[in-house]
Amino acid sequence: xxxxxxxxxxxxxxxxxxxxISLVVELAADADDSALTATVGSASGRVVRELPFDAYLLxxxxxxxxxxxxxxxxxxxxTANTLSIHSHVAEPPEPDDxxxxx
Numbered sequence: 001x002x003x004x005x006x007x008x009x010x011x012x013x014x015x016x017x018x019x020x021i022s023l024v025v026e027l028a029a030d031a032d033d034s035a036l037t038a039t040v041g042s043a044s045g046r047v048v049r050e051l052p053f054d055a056y057l058l059x060x061x062x063x064x065x066x067x068x069x070x071x072x073x074x075x076x077x078x079t080a081n082t083l084s085i086h087s088h089v090a091e092p093p094e095p096d097d098x099x100x101x102x
Contacts, residue, residue: 005069006078013069016062022048022080023068026055031073039067 012021027033036056040047045060057080069077
């Protein structure tokens with residue numbers, strides 16, 4: 001089944017730039033996050049933090065969005081702004097290196 005992809009993410013997929021984007025990506029409940037972290041790492045992005053409900057806050061170049069949306073384990077992709085993830089954060093959160101393994 002194809003993941004839910006928000007309208008802003010669809011527009012980014014259609015015309016990506018190298019600009020970074022903050023995304024919330026949700027994986028299937030039984031999914032391993034290794035493909036997600038590998039895709040993020042290969043795009044020189046980062047997993048900012050793990051969120052509830054098998055979701056992750058990511059910072060990636062827009063050019064990586066299509067590859068993330070194509071991962072079989074992904075069930076939802078939205079911009080962090082859509083979900084107001086950053087609106088309550090005074091400074092960007094530090095990356096969780098235990099997730100990405102830098």
